[in-house]
Amino acid sequence: MNDDEILSEFRASEALLEGHFMLSSGRHSGHYLQCARVLMNPERAGRLAFALAQKIPREIRNEIDVVISPAMGGIIIGQEMGRALGKDAMFLERPDGEFHLRRGFRIDKGAKVLMVEDVVTTGLSSREAIAAVGREGGEVIAEVALVDRSNGAADLGVPFFPLVDITFPTYADDEIPDELAAIEVTKPGSRKD
Numbered sequence: 001m002n003d004d005e006i007l008s009e010f011r012a013s014e015a016l017l018e019g020h021f022m023l024s025s026g027r028h029s030g031h032y033l034q035c036a037r038v039l040m041n042p043e044r045a046g047r048l049a050f051a052l053a054q055k056i057p058r059e060i061r062n063e064i065d066v067v068i069s070p071a072m073g074g075i076i077i078g079q080e081m082g083r084a085l086g087k088d089a090m091f092l093e094r095p096d097g098e099f100h101l102r103r104g105f106r107i108d109k110g111a112k113v114l115m116v117e118d119v120v121t122t123g124l125s126s127r128e129a130i131a132a133v134g135r136e137g138g139e140v141i142a143e144v145a146l147v148d149r150s151n152g153a154a155d156l157g158v159p160f161f162p163l164v165d166i167t168f169p170t171y172a173d174d175e176i177p178d179e180l181a182a183i184e185v186t187k188p189g190s191r192k193d
């Protein structure tokens with residue numbers, strides 16, 4: 001799939017939102033990619049996961065033991081990546097602020113993990129999820145995401161293969177342009193702090 005075909009999947013699913021959003025990192029943006037809308041169609045979700053699997057170099061793909069993703073946004077694309085790669089897929093949750101495996105999920109010591117995200121903006125959530133896998137005894141060998149919003153700048157500490165780069169401006173609290181400040185802010189994600 002080329003970038004235009006991927007972007008048309010986002011447009012077709014009305015996943016490109018405009019307004020005033022507070023992102024997971026606390027930064028503000030006039031744009032939000034609501035990946036849940038892209039993934040609500042199982043056929044489309046499977047197609048995108050298959051395309052994402054092709055982005056992973058073969059030598060890394062062959063090493064993957066298991067797929068892990070951070071809830072909530074990572075769950076559906078993580079499951080579809082598991083299907084595309086023929087591996088089990090688990091997810092991390094943070095009901096108390098720090099990511100953990102719950103629900104009986106566990107990984108073998110030294111297991112090689114593919115981290116799967118829906119969106120990477122600052123990379124903070126990815127780095128937290130990668131650290132959590134280390135605490136659980138695994139080793140993240142690479143990450144994939146549907147969208148890289150960081151303009152290639154996010155440093156995850158592991159090789160990162162996004163399906164598509166879609167970079168929109170983001171702003172700290174004290175940098176919000178007047179036209180954005182005039183719009184009521186919404187926080188679509190589930191991070192609590």
Ligand SMILES: O=P(O)(O)OC[C@H]1O[C@H](OP(=O)(O)OP(=O)(O)O)[C@H](O)[C@@H]1O
Binds near residue numbers: 121126189
């Ligand atoms: O790279 P970052 O700056 O960390 O931003 C990206 C993260 O933000 C969103 O999750 P969010 O915390 O909003 O929760 P959700 O997955 O439950 O929607 C998204 O699913 C990524 O996990």
Ligand SMILES: O=C(O)c1cc(=O)[nH]c(=O)[nH]1
Binds near residue numbers: 025031032118119
């Ligand atoms: O940075 C985020 O929190 C974020 C941005 C975005 O466009 N979509 C999303 O799900 N999260």
Ligand SMILES: [Mg+2]
Binds near residue numbers: 073125
């Ligand atoms: Mg998330």
